[in-house]
Amino acid sequence: MTDRHGLQGGSVSKEAEPLLRSRSARVVLLVLAAVLTTGFLALGTWQVYRLQWKLALIERVEQRVHAAPVQAPGSDRWPQVTAASDEYRHVTVRGRLDYRASVLTQATTELGAGFWLLTPVRDEDGNNVFVNRGFVTAQTAARLREALADKEAGPVLSEPLAIDGLLRISEPGGGFLRENDPAADRWHSRDIAAIAQARGLTRVAPYFVDAAAATPVPADPLLQDAEPPVGGLTVIAFHNNHLVYALTWYALALMVVAAAAWMLRGRSGKAGRPTPSPR
Structure with a gap:
């Protein structure tokens, strides 16, 4: 006896097997796409935060470099000197x-x-x-x-x-x-x-x-007539590719969503087509 779900003798009919396999594939695809999309979006958002931090750092350094000189930290402040608070x-x-x-x-x-x-x-x-x-x-x-x-x-x-x-x-x-x-x-x-x-x-x-280059320093008696040191060559440069990284991660997330939608639409179309009966 065959029931209305296409089950006969407690087993799945041959007509229902492709449909179940198609549903399982869609579930796996959706889960994988969701995981990848979430991961890529998280990485992109993290790069946005890094971009904001880097821009704030560059602004702080620019202010320090161009500010009037202050007395260098004394021995009482040495333990508190850090790159974040004092460098440049x-x-x-x-x-x-x-x-x-x-x-x-x-x-x-x-x-x-x-x-x-x-x-x-x-x-x-x-x-x-x-x-x-x-x-x-x-x-x-x-x-x-x-x-x-x-x-x-x-x-x-x-x-x-x-x-x-x-x-x-x-x-x-x-x-x-x-x-x-x-x-x-x-x-x-x-x-x-x-x-x-x-x-x-x-x-x-x-x-x-x-x-600094403009700081007058007396001649070094150990160098005698050798050329004096050339100061003021500090290079202040920060690698700031965070925006590019963020856009890359967001683009990958969009590509995963688009690929999953295309594959699901293709599978849905195939699942909806009637299976031709053998003549």
Whole structure:
């Protein structure tokens, strides 16, 4: 006996099997499309939030860079200094340059490959802030290394001075695929804590300052007649592709919806066609 649902003897009739398979496929397709669409929309929305955060960051940095210089954070504020709250802030460092504690870190700039010349500025309380005095060539760096190699020479300090520049956060570890080698005095990044330890300095700020180009700095007695460091080469650039990423994720979500609708419409059309009976 056959009931009105096409079931005979508790089994699905041959005519009903394609319809059930079609319904199951549609359910699976809808679930998959819903999951993909939700995921793509979430990723796109996250990129929108990242875009808003990046634009706010760029605006804050622009305000800091062009603001009037303020006194660099003192030792009481060192634990609170962070990239979010202080990096690229326009500051002034006061004290004496300790030339014999200088260090060279590798650099690639618009002037070519060479080195950054970092020298600590020591204030009256014995606190030290490393200042990136600027870019020097390999020839100048070699001459400075020769002067620093004289371990018996005493300290050489400048007269009291003030240096304006941009506050930068320490760069621990090393460069890309390269590690700092303190024993060989080879530095690929401006890792202030490691540099201070290698130079035997204590009470050192956890940041350094990129000296501005217009800051007058006395001639370095260790460089003699070599070319002085070139300051003011700080590159302030933020990668901001979040809008492109957001549009890409939203486009993928739209494509999934469109593909699912097309496939469902095609399957619905096939399911609605009568199955020709054999002659």
